[in-house]
Amino acid sequence: MSKVAIPFSEPPWLMGMPSAYYGESHRKWQKTCRALVDELMADAGEWEKAGDVPEDLYGKFAAANLLVPNLSAPLPVKWLQKAGITELPGGLKVEEFDYLHTLIYADEMARSGSMGPGGAITTGVAFGLPPILKFGSQELQERFVPDILTGKKRICIAITEPEAGSDVSNIVTTAAKSKDGKYFVVNGAKKWITNGLWSDYASMAVRTGGPGPSGLSMLVVPLLNMPGVTMRRIKVGGQTAAGTTFIELDDVMVPVSNLIGQEGRGMIYVMQNFNHERLTISIGVNRLSRVALGSAFEYVMKREAFGKTLMEQPVVRHRLAKCGAELEAHWAWVEQFVYCMTKFTEEEANRELGGLTALAKAQAGKVLEVCASNAILLFGGNGYTKSGQGEIAERIYREVPGARIPGGSEDVMLDLAIRQLVKNYQRKTKELETAMERPKGSSKL
Incomplete structure (x- = not known):
């Protein structure tokens, strides 16, 4: 049986207020998201207390096509169709997905009141994949996008360092080309990287040139089981289940073909x-x-x-x-x-x-x-x-x-x-x- 919502507990458009923003597809999507998220994240509070999420949670989200809504609209329709994803839950066509659908998904994912479990699912796809989609070459996208969209592989975004947080231009992790020119040799450290523990790859900001912003580039850096990569969990005050990670990189050999976009435009x-x-x-x-x-x-x-x-x-x-x-x-x-x-x-x-x-x-x-x-x-x-x-x-x-x-x-x-x-x-x-x-x-x- 439904009940009257507590004041302030829902956005106005879900409290019965008229809104010029939302159409029928948005209202249907909201109901679909709420039902699925309530089911998949029913124990989010307990997971946050324990400081971890079940190993199969990411796979469940992938199977329900609930990783895709983390991306900004418009969605990468071509890649989704290649991966066999033409609809999202509730019958929403991927080509009809707009940023209001993104808003609804993000809003529903936070409804459990526990940011850690949601962060464990959303952060990698939401922020790690877009640089490849927007700036990567066709060949780079061919190698990484399909498996990430379908949840077969995981990715994170790795920008922050022990000495460089909001000051991105101060990044010191280096990526110098090998003598044969086939690899970037990456050395340095990344800190406070959400999802890092479980990620096969990171879209990583590195220094390929001199000091300042113009010396920065982005690479797809392999993480799990990669020689020279060491990862350990960081215990933080909130989002305890999100897999916050310290990553050390010691002569990590990354193919030059893993460069995202152009060198120096990171x-x-x-x-x-x-x-x-x-x-x-x-x-x-x-x-x-x-x-x-x-x-x-x-x-x-x-x-x-x-x-x-x-x-x-x-x-x-x-x-x-x-x-x-x-x-x-x-x-x-x-x-x-x-x-x-x-x-x-x-x-x-x-x-x-x-x-x-x-x-x-x-x-x-x-x-x-x-x-x-x-x-x-x-x-x-x-x-x-x-x-x-x-x-x-x-x-x-x-x-x-x-x-x-x-x-x-x-x-x-x-x-x-x-x-x-x-x-x-x-x-x-x-x-x-x-x-x-x-x-x-x-x-x-």
Whole structure:
């Protein structure tokens, strides 16, 4: 039997509010995703406690064609059809998939309130495969794309290093060509790499040239059972089941044919890849905030203190109202960006939304901090306990740093957003001035 949703526990369009964004295929897709994710991730909370996911979980997602929606729209239809994937669950044609379908999938995957199990499934395909699809040669795609799309092989994205996080241009992992010119010899280390433990390959940022951004390239680097590669798990405060990994690379021989795109253009590829990452992070973190706030809202309606329910206390209602306003404002902003993604070309989206997406990602972390910390306070002692009624709030609160740092740390995102907005303003001003200077009228005598 269905029940009335707790306020703030669902986005407005799922609370019965009219929306201009979503059509019938989106509504059908949402129901399909929710049913499948609820089934496949039913024990996500227990997996997060244990710090790992079942070995067969990735295969189950692959069998259900639920790895594909991690990619940005439009999907790589040609490759999907070659792999025998013409439809996603619920009968959604791969060529009809748009970025609103991506939003719905990312939102549903975060609904369990545990980021680790979802991260163990989504991160590699979502961020490791796109550089190959967008910038790789036909031959490179032939070798790697089919097996990754079907889940036969796994991939991760490996950018961050012990000394280079948000400052990508400071990467020091080197890839020098062998004397015979057939290999890149890779040396260095990558840190905080989600899914690394289980990945056959990494789309890796390496230094093939001199200092600075122009010296960076991207390679597909084999990981599992590869001579010279050592991987170990890193224990982190949140996303404990996502397989966060430290990767050491000691004279790893990578064929030169594994170069993604052109040598020296790695910084460009990394930056463009970040836009999809930051937008999907914003979506998932917003849902995590909903789970925290919704669970606290439900709790205070039944918990009694001083002879009345907590909801009857004005200070409690005040906390809920402030959190709800932050949450819904952020969601409306993200929805607008996603809608733009369905209308823009990729070039337009990168140019117009890059800085704004960074800002939305930064704001997502702030919203989560507000919602999670207030949920803890509203649950009281139960919110400080790793079991029982408030365990969901306690678990989500540990995810706040993971929302504010990975994918571009908060202060870097804030600065990036303004710099890109200024750049766009100056470009448009120059274009307008140039247009006004053009001669008008007929050239006829």
